[in-house]
Amino acid sequence: MENESQSNANVAIIDLDIQDIEGIGPTTAKKLKDAGIISVMDLAVASAEELSESINATKETAASFIISAQKLLRETNVLDKEFVTADDALQKRRSLLRCSTGSYALDDLLLGGIETQALTEFYGEFGSGKSQVCHTLCVTAKQPIEAGGLNSSVIYIDTEGTFRPERVEQIARARGFEPTEILKSIAVCKVYNSSHLELIVKDLGKYIDDFKAKLVVIDSIISLHRAEFSGRGTLADRQQRLNGMLHKLIRLAEIYNIAIVITNQVQSSPDTFFGDPTKATGGNVLGHASTYRIYLRKSGENRIAKMMDSPYHPYSDTRFTVTEKGADDIEEQTPKKGSKRSTTTTSASSKKKEEDDEEEEEAQQD
Numbered sequence: 292m293e294n295e296s297q298s299n300a301n302v303a304i305i306d307l308d309i310q311d312i313e314g315i316g317p318t319t320a321k322k323l324k325d326a327g328i329i330s331v332m333d334l335a336v337a338s339a340e341e342l343s344e345s346i347n348a349t350k351e352t353a354a355s356f357i358i359s360a361q362k363l364l365r366e367t368n369v370l371d372k373e374f375v376t377a378d379d380a381l382q383k384r385r386s387l388l389r390c391s392t393g394s395y396a397l398d399d400l401l402l403g404g405i406e407t408q409a410l411t412e413f414y415g416e417f418g419s420g421k422s423q424v425c426h427t428l429c430v431t432a433k434q435p436i437e438a439g440g441l442n443s444s445v446i447y448i449d450t451e452g453t454f455r456p457e458r459v460e461q462i463a464r465a466r467g468f469e470p471t472e473i474l475k476s477i478a479v480c481k482v483y484n485s486s487h488l489e490l491i492v493k494d495l496g497k498y499i500d501d502f503k504a505k506l507v508v509i510d511s512i513i514s515l516h517r518a519e520f521s522g523r524g525t526l527a528d529r530q531q532r533l534n535g536m537l538h539k540l541i542r543l544a545e546i547y548n549i550a551i552v553i554t555n556q557v558q559s560s561p562d563t564f565f566g567d568p569t570k571a572t573g574g575n576v577l578g579h580a581s582t583y584r585i586y587l588r589k590s591g592e593n594r595i596a597k598m599m600d601s602p603y604h605p606y607s608d609t610r611f612t613v614t615e616k617g618a619d620d621i622e623e624q625t626p627k628k629g630s631k632r633s634t635t636t637t638s639a640s641s642k643k644k645e646e647d648d649e650e651e652e653e654a655q656q657d
């Protein structure tokens with residue numbers, strides 16, 4: 292449920308003009324406009340480095356504009372005050388929106404689903420279900436908030452050419468929804484190279500406003516950069532570019548109160564023969580950027596999801612599967628809240644044995 296300050300905030304955003312910002316007059320406003328920065332929100336999410344280049348000012352000046360824009364958003368309750376008491380912070384966390392993944396088990400792992408104001412990363416090997424989770428989110432996000440959705444449209448940035456509207460249609464039908472409205476509410480952008488992706492991310496604030504999206508999916512965040520910046524000499528450049536995009540994404544998630552989901556690959560044996568095959572690519576840059584990181588892997592017909600990094604979730608794991616409904620619960624497990632558990636739930640001892648078998652399997656693969 293949107294709280295009062297959030298709805299006040301929405302009114303405030305509409306009323307704000309870039310010239311309301313301290314130190315910005317008509318001349319600077321024009322320069323900003325020429326650089327594509329039209330609203331206070333655009334400026335608040337900009338990076339000082341990029342802005343200084345595009346308006347031909349020093350980095351300090353650019354940074355002071357950004358800080359002033361953020362200050363104005365704080366004064367008008369769009370952004371949180373710099374210091375809030377812990378009880379207010381707790382209140383706010385409780386009012387965050389959460390979007391169901393389609394699987395109750397996976398939602399439980401995420402303590403209720405994909406969160407707004409956060410960057411959630413799913414990583415895993417090919418076929419582990421990353422894109423399937425993303426497709427399912429396209430359907431669940433459109434559902435009302437009371438039904439575990441965000442009641443909103445979705446921006447889907449497809450860098451691998453794997454978005455399939457037919458699959459969304461199938462997932463919607465299998466879940467008993469009429470697909471037409473759902474398909475209309477997904478804005479898909481097929482991205483061809485890393486510069487194109489950077490450009491889209493740079494202008495994402497406008498697209499979020501235009502499409503009124505509360506969920507942005509980027510499947511995958513790294514494949515293009517990984518393919519284009521493959522030599523050792525270019526690694527630093529690649530990491531810097533990734534870093535710029537990720538920081539922008541975090542600011543967007545927080546300032547626009549939206550959920551951002553990114554997918555990432557695991558390091559595979561050809562380039563890191565002795566590396567950990569379960570390690571996400573992108574190194575520390577990605578590791579530090581994502582609020583939540585979930586590792587997905589195949590386990591026979593099913594999938595195992597592990598919470599790898601989170602400021603407050605326990606390090607636990609869960610199982611789910613992929614069916615015609617997209618990401619879904621394994622039938623005999625179904626931990627749907629309030630529903631009675633199936634009598635065929637695996638016993639703790641047989642589950643333990645299954646886990647031991649898997650660990651052995653993993654050890655053999657190493």
Ligand code: GTP
Nearest residue numbers: 415416417418419420421422423424453613614615
């Ligand atoms: P990469 O993008 O290659 O790294 O993999 P990914 O993790 O995105 O894999 P993805 O989510 O595309 O998962 C593919 C797997 O999902 C397939 O191997 C199938 O097991 C399953 N899957 C895909 N479509 C369907 C479907 O329509 N029905 C069912 N039951 N399973 C599906």
Ligand code: MG
Nearest residue numbers: 421422451453
């Ligand atoms: Mg995929």
